[in-house]
Amino acid sequence: MKKLPIAAVGLAAMASTPAMAAAGTSQTYTFNGHVDALCSISGAAAVDFGALTDGSGNYANPGAKTATDTGANCNQAGTTATIKHTDLTTSNPATTGFTNIVPLSASLSTDQGVTIADTTNASGSTASTGTGGTIKAFTGLTVTATPGTPTARLVAGSYSGTVTVTLTPSA
């Protein structure tokens, strides 16, 4: 007869067992990661315009020349670039009626189709102030140098100039 109350207690315990967590529960996970900012450009590339005059000593515009850096890239959406240049000059002095400067203009373009042209003028070997803008994330960079028309006959010599591109990565 003593078993009855024990069994009764057992039944009561089973009946009152609380339900565990409700079915259909859910949990949230955040899957995250990062891509670090990367920016690279290969460096100087030489462009040879060849002869600037014809056999008579008259200026012969060689036309635009390009230097392409297929490996250049920046992966930040807000990347900006500035381009500036000097003219083609020679250190040989120019006497009256001659000049030792060939004006130059310069521009850059990315494989993504963004172009920035330097709209400022150089003064001989003194660089232009340059022009900048946002080029976004890009792959591949082409720099174009275009000789203009000198103001007089060119004195003989080796002429050189520079185009400088500065990249500034930004998110």
Next chain:
Amino acid sequence: MRVRALLGVGVICALQASAPARADSLTITASGTIQPSCSVAVQAAFQSADFTASGSSTAQALVNCNGGFRINVTSANGAAKTTNQASSGFTNALSYTLGLSVPLDDSSTASAICTSASLVAGQSTCALSPGNATGLSSGGKTAMGKVATLTASWVLPAQKLVAGSYSDTLTVSIASVP
């Protein structure tokens, strides 16, 4: 009066002598109902991944189900994404695959691998897809206190990834299956 008194004693003695020695028994039929229940808890979160190279990242979930169950997963973005704008040649979304492996009480494992795109709400093409009615099924088996593993794997896409912080939100849902 004397006779009655003696008779009374005799009856008592007779009753005592006639009681058989036997065991008492009582059969009780106990019945109750254990309601099916399932729960999932975050055991370990994903660590921040480096998306400049292909790789994988894992997280863990503690699963408690006293009956058969199914699991579905919902991806908020269908990929790990950044809000940074992607110019031509770049992308701001990284697709990945999510693998989910749940050890069961009978030592077997329920597992599935789905693309992140198939985990978007409304999709049903993969076992884990939120719209897949079967889900990742335990096949009626239980998993009490088992640690499930979530593995997100990615391969760098043909297009470069724009720099930035990428994320996706995964919601793991578990339900008892009668």
